[in-house]
Amino acid sequence: MTHMRKKTGLRSLRRFRRDQDGVAMVEFAMAFPIMLVAYCGLVDVAQMVMLNRKVTQLASTLSDLTARVQSVTPSDIDNIFNASQTVLMPFGTSNASMVIANVVVDAGGTARVCWSNQRNATAPARGSTVTLPDSARIPGTSVIMARASYKYTPAIGYVITGTFTLGDNPVYSRPRNGLATGVENIEQVVRTGTNGCPNFS
Template sequence: MRRIGHGRRWRGFRRDDKGFALVEFAMALPVMLVAYCGMVDVVQMVMANRKVTQLTLALADLTARAAAVAPADVENIFDAAQSVLMPFDASNASMVISSVVVDANGNARVCWSNQRNGQALVRGATVLLPDSIRVPSTSVIMATASYRYTPQAGYVLTGSFTLGDNPIYSRPRAGQAVGTGNIEQVVRTGTKPCPDFN
């Protein structure tokens, strides 16, 4: 039996390319998996962000269509609007609907506010509105919604992200001209019309 020298063995080993693709795949697989999971998380987060914008728009629109709302009506609006979030978990959403009245001097203050999993605004609190919205002797429905998004895989995106929390405004479509300033507004039953903020 003839012995093959170490040099010839090494040259033969270097020329042998069997299993080369398998080694490359094993090296690239972890990087590909992390990239894939990260891409899935980013796409899901973008989808959730779009849903939060649609939720906020639905809150403002549904409220602005009413002439008056009872607390039960506001809860129905929250229920209807949060269905927009599906398939995301609605319990991670925070929603606030507020009626903001701008007096004759251009001061914008909260007339009433309702919330679900959020922080309602205090009656009479001053609100900063964009100049295009702050028209004297008018009112506006201001809706805000946010969503706490937690990535599924968490390899690339870690921790929770708060999406949304940007107000959307809608003018009352069927509001009542009431209050001391005879300002058209969506009235909440059991609450005095504004600009009387007492």
């Protein structure tokens, strides 16, 4: 009788050990939500890092393309905006904001906006004072200042939620082939229909 009980107990133990196959399924079911949230968070962060780099590249492209020419028309500036924003691909451009400004530093070292254009943003007014880094604030010179930003909303948003503004840091380029104009004959990129600076009237 005791021997039979032992055999029955051993069979039950073996059956229990075989039934442990279902434990893995239970463990996976418990771990899956955590793994999913971690994966979604990784995707969101990777997307933000990639887009932030593209926004920096966008500002640099805006500044560089504008600094290459002697003068620009409103149509030229639209073309610069259109060409530059292609660096955002495969991200859409509707959430991008762009500003191009010609900043002239007069003989006294005051930096002011000669002209500016924007797309989906607020551009500084003509004659408004701008704070430039020391490397760019050289009396009797000008710089093209460009800004770009992007309002990014995570597509998945399980971990990172809300809307983030990426970029919005100024990038500066010296005119490569500017025209010496204005009352101080400062080399600058001229916008047609706008007086050269520092004549800000």
